[in-house]
Amino acid sequence: MHEILSIDQLDDALSVQGLSFRKTPYRSYEQRISDLKNLKKMLLDNQQDFIDAMSSDFGHRSEDDSIVGDILTSVSGINYSIKHLKSWMKPKRKHIGLLFQPASGKVIQQPLGVVGIIAPWNYPIFLSVGPLTAALAAGNNAMIKMSEFTPKTSLLLAELLANYFPKDKVAVVAGDVKIAAAFSCLKFDHLFYTGSTTVGKLVMKAAAENLVPVTLELGGKSPSIIDEKMDMKTTVSRFILAKTLNSGQTCVAPDYLLCPREKVNELILELKKLYLKMYPTITDNMDCTSIVNQAQYARLKGLLEDAKDKGASLIPLSYDEDNDSLRRMPLTLLLDTTDEMKVMQQEIFGPILPIVAYDTLDQAIDYVNDRPRPLALYIFSFDKQFQQKILLNTHAGGVCINDAAFHVANDDLPFGGIGPSGMGSYHGDEGFKTFSHAKSVLTRGKINLAPLLFPPYGKMLHKMIYKFFIR
Structure with a gap:
């Protein structure tokens, strides 16, 4: 050993x-x-x-x-x-x-x-x-x-x-x-x-x-930006596995969703439908991964309590309650979050998903750019202009368009962060x-013209070389 x-x-x-x-x-x-x-x-x-x-x-x-x-x-x-x-x-x-x-x-x-x-x-x-x-x-x-x-x-x-x-x-x-x-x-x-x-x-x-x-x-807080023209059922199907795999204990898991304000209710409905189909129960479900240890479990519970105390609405997507003995938590949505909440200040690294409503794409981009540069950013849109505007006006270690997290599994794509990520x-x-x-290697053979440039300077060859190459 x-x-x-x-x-x-x-x-x-x-x-x-x-x-x-x-x-x-x-x-x-x-x-x-x-x-x-x-x-x-x-x-x-x-x-x-x-x-x-x-x-x-x-x-x-x-x-x-x-x-x-x-x-x-x-x-x-x-x-x-x-x-x-x-x-x-x-x-x-x-x-x-x-x-x-x-x-x-x-x-x-x-x-x-x-x-x-x-x-x-x-x-x-x-x-x-x-x-x-x-x-x-x-x-x-x-x-x-x-x-x-x-x-x-x-x-x-x-x-x-x-x-x-x-x-x-x-x-x-x-x-x-x-x-x-x-x-x-x-x-x-x-x-x-x-x-x-x-x-x-x-x-x-x-x-x-x-x-x-x-x-x-x-790591960091990897955002997802959803286009108002996107079908919410399609959108949810593109990112939910990235958030639920390993119970969200993934560095590139979507950390929060930026959703058009008028689409928030539809997003919640589709999230609940698909989550319950994937995880009808969490208590006796072998597909549901536990939080790694008690300290991490307590930290996640603390984020929820802090958010609730400061005015957030909590929406657990399972009918099961948290299982403290098995350290299992359902995916829980958060609405009405503020910057004062710990959940919006630190990387979540677990099955908690804040939804932040936005009114214009510029507002959503500013929200991302006001925060430390994330490890990943996810765009959900089939509109090329929408995609390009976000790509060219935000920074992130990597980006998925109409997908989440799986850029990491593609071997020919470099994986890494930028700045704080x-x-x-x-x-x-x-x-x-x-x-x-x-290692750079410069090789000369038997012919070497360098001595022609040796001092004393001021010879005609020096003047010709300077005139030809410095222009």
Whole structure:
């Protein structure tokens, strides 16, 4: 088992990884393909064990939530990398200007070394194996810090990786916040973090002490803007799975809806119809995922209580009451929200969905732009002008038009935030580039005309070159 459990072991583990990387600083295409195939085999051979471990960590997690959110996405990313790795690794030729001829230029994507990956609890396999896929494809070694909220998944991943990879290539770190803080301070060649904006600031500060470059995949309040011309039944069918998958514990889940004022009642009706069809009950429903732990459950309940106390109307979409023992909550709509409510100030990360009425599209755009730039933004309209106006006048890490969240599962689309919702991106070739250094190489042969430009200056050749190129 390669699970590291104490702060004292971290430096030694990093040293071991570093020595291993120095032995093979540029792994061959065949080596990298072998690593990716081993990673895929690990997932496929132990799929049910991963599903069971995640369900145990959550108290109960829908098997299909785990398959869709963790297994399918992870395997898809590995397959995509295997298919395209040869082209990613191929040096790219670059143009060399006339002034510098004769010469040739190219860019080589060089592995960085040992990368650190800090994974969250909400999709513990996808958000650890996804970055690991990119790191291995790029030829790196990796250390993964798993969340303390998913101990069984962490232990299983550590045990299985030990069966498929040598301990000096991939290592798993477990433990609490103190170990996570120490992990952030290590002198990695790159540090990749997925989690909250608050913790992301601490990770970046710790990495800065050693000038470790970081990729931060954070969160935020991802808005959905609905066109007044949209059929509400169609609209709801396009975003409801993104909000209910994993009981809303998803960084790109729609956080609030901006709906034309005259369409709000119709939206509520269609939401209730479809939700009850999907989840006729939450108490004994194996498709309904629990909130991961008591602290998160209490936080979500607190958001509802705070909103109600400050004048919001609460509309639970299930006939069942909250199940405190199983930590299950129905999707609950909020109306008449204000900025003073906590639910409108922090990322919800659960089955709560505020509906904010708007009167004009400009008003809706201003509402989004008055707030920190989100990780995702969703547009529900078949009107090209409506779509373009929002696309060109708002900022977000990524956008879906007439869909929600599933841009994340498309391997050829870069995934990442902007500003408070993150920096850097990955998936597909973007992940390969994130964990590589684009090394520029200028090559001259036996012929070298540079001495013609040597001092003393003022010769006719200098004057001709200056006249020709400075214009």
